[in-house]
Amino acid sequence: MSASLFGLVLAGLVGAATAQNAIVQPLPPPEAEDLNEALRRLSRDRSDLDALLEAGEASIVLGDSDAAMGFFVRAQDLSPDNARMKAGLGRVFLAEGRAIEALRFFAEAETAGYPLVEMAADRGLAFDLVGDNTRAQELYRLALARNDDPATSRRLALSLAISGKRADFERILLPQLKDEDRAGFRARAFGLAILGDEREAISIAEALMPTDLALRMTPYLRYMARLTKAQQAAAANLGTFPRAGEIGRDMPAIAGYAEQGAAISRRADASLTPSGPVMGASRPQQAAVAPAPSTPPPSSAERRRAEREQRQALAGLDPIARTRARSARSTSTPTPAPPTAPEPAPVAATVPAPIPTTRDSPPAQADATSQLAISLPVEAPRQSSADAQGPGAEAAGRIEPPDLAQTASEASVPIPASGAAPDPGPLPTGSLEDVFAEFEAIPAMRSGATQGAVDIATIKPPRERAAPPPAPARAAPRPPEHPARHWVQIATGRDRDALKFDWRRIARNAKSLLDGKGPFVTPWVEANRLLAGPYPSAGDAREVVTQLKALGIDAFTFASPRGQEIETLD
Incomplete structure (x- = not known):
């Protein structure tokens, strides 16, 4: 469970003194009542599959991934092939930053019949977290065709920035900037930093945040252009920043993702190459007239072979079993903290020596990448006719999954990012996740769209304004009784x-x-x-x-x- 930053002094916030000093207990989200109802049903019947699934889905929205994992694992025991359960597990692993395992469960959920459009936004983020921006953007657009969700729009915009498509990035974010949505401005700051416009990104951060928080955010923005695509997506969407020695280097399983996809494609193409004597050699005149044959589609035998290879590789790693084993160890006997993973080979002259180590990547992801017998289901978004209802929905075909188990040794060394950027200076010792947490704790900006000003360059984030001197007769407001x-x-x-x-x-x-x-x-x-x-x-x-x-x-x-x-x- 994590919490998260960016501060705003609200322009135009006017109200009575009593309203300013009021402490308001936030209303619980509707998912809290959904969880409450599911727990009541489970108290009557612990084998209620629907109640377990509803409790797990509500726990994800409420930010309790540990509880969600427990509910979905119990549902898996009752119905191992349940599509809704598999989609839920995919979302849990995504929330923990374990994108490869999330992709596996999303693929299994689709195979089991779960509607692609209902998990498109989360599955798209999982593809972004392994650096596959093309498939991620297709899934985001599929999700937005059904529901114009601001969070999904921000994910799409950031993915476009990672792909280097600045015009599309700014176009997608424009409505949120006109509404002065603070999350939209945060996405713009990270997107500009990814695109290399460091000065403008820092300018936005300084305008949106109090001085101390802006100073903490600035070093991360300076480093965004030096990260890999997968690292950029994790930092901009989840607030997860790599350790100093891993900047510009993907974890082995993620680095091997693209390589294995290419290897599978080459192997499939080679298997379709004709062999043996040329048919019709005794009639050359017909061969000269006949048009060149197009590449035949994969045969049913080829498809079955690829599916069999995928199942064999998937059998090599069961993240649920591994999670259960870790839980059993933590509850049975005390175990020492895991040793720090050895630093990879340093990047020559591109990462400055005095960079202090930042927050480690999630331990669950490190555990996943240490076992390379994992099969990553790589599939382009596929939409059935029942899902293609909103405008802009796109259909895409299935791509055979790359088998990381067969050539894991080739991806054992992290791959450095191409290109050397100017030295951005040392990293801070704090955590980007903490900065995100404090951003979430700051009140939202005022709502209401600004008319006109369609030129994105004219949209400026509201700046901090000096507070007027307090009236002599008024006492200073009391600190909140229950602060964050x-x-x-x-x-x-x-x-x-x-x-x-x-x-x-x-x-x-x-x-x-x-x-x-x-x-x-x-x-x-x-x-x-x-x-x-x-x-x-x-x-x-x-x-x-x-x-x-x-x-x-x-x-x-x-x-x-x-x-x-x-x-x-x-």
């Missing part, structure tokens, strides 16, 4: 007395990590979250989670929004 804070969640439950017992038990096993940090509780659907904290930043909370997991204690981070009451568990 970062916590570590260690348990959930309805009975608060039972949670007290849980706290004492967990604190004893935590070896002073939780001393002076709780216990605290806050409502969650029909239960309560048991929290430790607060911690200064999301990074500090993640560090405690890592240490707790090394002791065999399940925990994850939780960010309470401004106004959410956190109570002491007396």
Whole structure:
């Protein structure tokens, strides 16, 4: 679970003093009630497949990927070939940054009958995260033809920027910029940085954010043009930045993605080359008149062979089994923190030596890439006649999946990005994910479209304005009673007395990590979250989670929004 940045001083925000000082408890999203209803049904019947699927889908929207994984794994036990379950697992792995595994489950979901258009936006992002922007853009457009979703539009715009299509990138973002959508301006800043317009990208960041946050964001924008396509997509969409030694170098499984796709295509073409004696050699006059034959389509035997190879490679790695094994290890015996992966060979003179190491890539993705016996289902978007209803929907054919298991050794060394950019300076020691978290915690910009101004160069992000001096008679506003804070969640439950017992038990096993940090509780659907904290930043909370997991204690981070009451568990 992660939280996330970009600050805005709202132009034109006028209201009474009482309204300015009010603390408003945010209404829960509708998915919270969906989860609540699914949990009620599961309390009556733990084998209710539909309830498990609905609970998993709601948990994804609510940002609880751990809970979603649990629901979908239980659904898999009940119905191993369920298409909706496979699509849900694809979304869970995507949320964890494990794009290759996400693509596998999306492909299996489509094969099992799940509508392509319903997972097109998420599947498109998974393709972007492995550097396949062409297929990603086809899927984004398919999704937008059905539902004009701003988040999907931003993904499409960023994918176009990664592809170097600046005009299309700016055209897609224009409506959101006219509406002064802060997420749209953030996407524009990252897109311009990817395209190499570093100065304008930094200018937008400085206009949108308070000074301290702009200073933290600027180094990341300077480095965007030096990343690989897959790294650019992860940074701009998920806030995940590579370690210093991996800048401009894809992980082996991702680096091998394009190579394996080309190898499969060459192998398929070679298998269709005619062999043996030329038929009709005794009648050369007919051969001279006959037109050159076109390349025949793959035979049914060729298709079956490719599908068989895919199934054999897929059998080499089961991410669900691996996830279950990790969960079993974490709950049975304490395990030490995983050792730091060795740094790859340095890039000659392109990455400056004094760059400090930034946040590691997600450990789950590192685990996936360490086992190269994985088959990546690579498929262009395919649309059935039932899905082609909105304008602009595009149909595309299926491409045979590349088999990473057969030539994994060829992709064992990360591939450096081509071209050397000017030295952008050192990276910060913080986390881009933390910057994204703080961006999400800042209030949204005012809504309402600006008329005219279709020239994108004339659209300027609202700048910070100096606040007028306070009136002498007015007292300074009180700080919020419940500000936004970062916590570590260690348990959930309805009975608060039972949670007290849980706290004492967990604190004893935590070896002073939780001393002076709780216990605290806050409502969650029909239960309560048991929290430790607060911690200064999301990074500090993640560090405690890592240490707790090394002791065999399940925990994850939780960010309470401004106004959410956190109570002491007396």
